[in-house]
Amino acid sequence: MLSLHLLKPPIFAGARSTLARANAGTPRACLSLDVPTVDQSKPGVAVGSQEVMEAEGRVLVGTYKRPPVVLYSGKGCKLYDPEGREYLDLYSGIAVNALGHGDPDWIRAVTEQARTLTHVSNAYYSIPQVELAKRLVACSFADRIFFSNSGTEANEAAIKFARKFQRFSFPEKKEPATEFISFTNSFHGRTMGAVALTSKEHYRSPFEPVMPGVTFLEYGDIQAATKLIHSGKIAAVFLEPLQGEGGILSATKEFLQSLRGACDDSGSLLAFDEVQCGLGRTGYLWAHEAYGVFPDIMTLAKPLAGGLPIGAVLVTEKVAASIKYGEHGSTFAGGPLICNAALSVLNKISKTEFLSSVTNKGQYFKELLTKKLGKNPHVREVRGSGLIVGVELDVSASPLVDACRNLGLLIITAGKGNVLRLVPPLIISKQELEHAAEVLLECLPVLDGSN
Numbered sequence: 063m064l065s066l067h068l069l070k071p072p073i074f075a076g077a078r079s080t081l082a083r084a085n086a087g088t089p090r091a092c093l094s095l096d097v098p099t100v101d102q103s104k105p106g107v108a109v110g111s112q113e114v115m116e117a118e119g120r121v122l123v124g125t126y127k128r129p130p131v132v133l134y135s136g137k138g139c140k141l142y143d144p145e146g147r148e149y150l151d152l153y154s155g156i157a158v159n160a161l162g163h164g165d166p167d168w169i170r171a172v173t174e175q176a177r178t179l180t181h182v183s184n185a186y187y188s189i190p191q192v193e194l195a196k197r198l199v200a201c202s203f204a205d206r207i208f209f210s211n212s213g214t215e216a217n218e219a220a221i222k223f224a225r226k227f228q229r230f231s232f233p234e235k236k237e238p239a240t241e242f243i244s245f246t247n248s249f250h251g252r253t254m255g256a257v258a259l260t261s262k263e264h265y266r267s268p269f270e271p272v273m274p275g276v277t278f279l280e281y282g283d284i285q286a287a288t289k290l291i292h293s294g295k296i297a298a299v300f301l302e303p304l305q306g307e308g309g310i311l312s313a314t315k316e317f318l319q320s321l322r323g324a325c326d327d328s329g330s331l332l333a334f335d336e337v338q339c340g341l342g343r344t345g346y347l348w349a350h351e352a353y354g355v356f357p358d359i360m361t362l363a364k365p366l367a368g369g370l371p372i373g374a375v376l377v378t379e380k381v382a383a384s385i386k387y388g389e390h391g392s393t394f395a396g397g398p399l400i401c402n403a404a405l406s407v408l409n410k411i412s413k414t415e416f417l418s419s420v421t422n423k424g425q426y427f428k429e430l431l432t433k434k435l436g437k438n439p440h441v442r443e444v445r446g447s448g449l450i451v452g453v454e455l456d457v458s459a460s461p462l463v464d465a466c467r468n469l470g471l472l473i474i475t476a477g478k479g480n481v482l483r484l485v486p487p488l489i490i491s492k493q494e495l496e497h498a499a500e501v502l503l504e505c506l507p508v509l510d511g512s513n
């Protein structure tokens with residue numbers, strides 16, 4: 063049941079939202095589910111939000127423009143700040159916390175492994191790493207796995223693997239294929255190789271020159287892509303089957319099939335970046351399964367270890383055969399603690415009934431949003447697959463994001479800042495989705511400049 067709780071929000075320095083200024087310091091009604099707030103009598107909340115934010119400004123490099131919220135604890139799909147204010151989480155740490163916060167099986171996997179063995183490096187064998195690799199191979203197209211620590215690292219490894227594959231597979235070529243195709247609205251990471259594959263110029267320009275040899279084509283342009291692939295210069299084609307950062311944009315089956323065929327004809331590799339859209343997010347275990355098109359390389363990260371840092375590169379045998387000892391590696395990647403956590407996540411999400419629930423809840427949420435928001439003149443489209451949903455607006459989404467946050471709902475943007483990106487924990491209930499839709503509806507007037 064939805065209920066009303068009176069909350070007195072903390073007064074944050076620098077809060078720019080109209081709602082925040084209008085309501086700062088005065089009690090107001092906020093829709094909330096019947097989940098208890100944090101008991102501030104318990105030890106652990108040693109400092110308040112204002113103190114944390116001021117300290118952050120003194121000691122951290124200023125790479126993040128954060129909203130004035132400090133998150134202290136979480137349970138299920140709820141997050142709490144040090145003052146006890148409750149938030150409904152519809153961003154999941156940017157599509158990471160697929161099982162929400164405090165999943166008991168995940169906690170058990172982490173604590174038991176922490177008591178047993180945490181880290182040994184890749185100089186030695188470890189059981190959880192091998193078990194996780196076996197599970198990933200068993201439930202995917204892949205024959206072998208390489209572990210990394212993040213999505214961008216996974217994409218860096220994929221770049222190296224693609225270039226090495228070309229040299230190994232076509233030794234007779236004086237100039238083996240070394241170039242790459244990426245697409246508009248793409249995001250593949252922030253390290254120097256991955257950012258070179260990322261289309262938004264503002265991610266690349268401060269650090270140029272980045273890795274050369276990348277051509278950006280229009281996402282979905284079959285003719286341009288097949289022509290360039292057949293040039294013989296392309297080591298690999300990188301794309302997200304469903305673009306998250308780009309604005310919740312789905313590829314078509316025809317587009318992916320054409321890329322697969324052209325790569326097969328030319329000897330180029332097809333690499334799917336499923337860092338955000340993979341592992342159950344779309345209602346399929348892997349997003350590309352919806353199209354029946356399978357890659358040579360797939361990169362994973364965000365949800366795989368339930369909030370702990372991990373990345374993975376899944377490859378076919380022909381790709382793996384080109385990589386020799388010492389040509390790539392990592393000190394921390396695939397450690398026992400991380401892999402045991404990932405096993406608990408994969409085992410739960412890969413169940414048929416779990417994936418079916420994601421599909422059903424995602425369809426329900428899209429229909430609900432279309433019904434409640436679709437008549438607003440600023441709403442252009444509600445789209446997505448499973449529980450990666452986008453609401454495209456004809457104006458900036460930032461005022462709506464701010465207004466929702468002030469009513470206890472956490473969401474983020476995508477695209478050119480005009481798309482709401484809704485990526486809740488995959489365990490979210492229909493009741494919580496209904497609450498989120500109600501808050502969005504209540505906050506829509508801010509798009510007209512109304513309070």
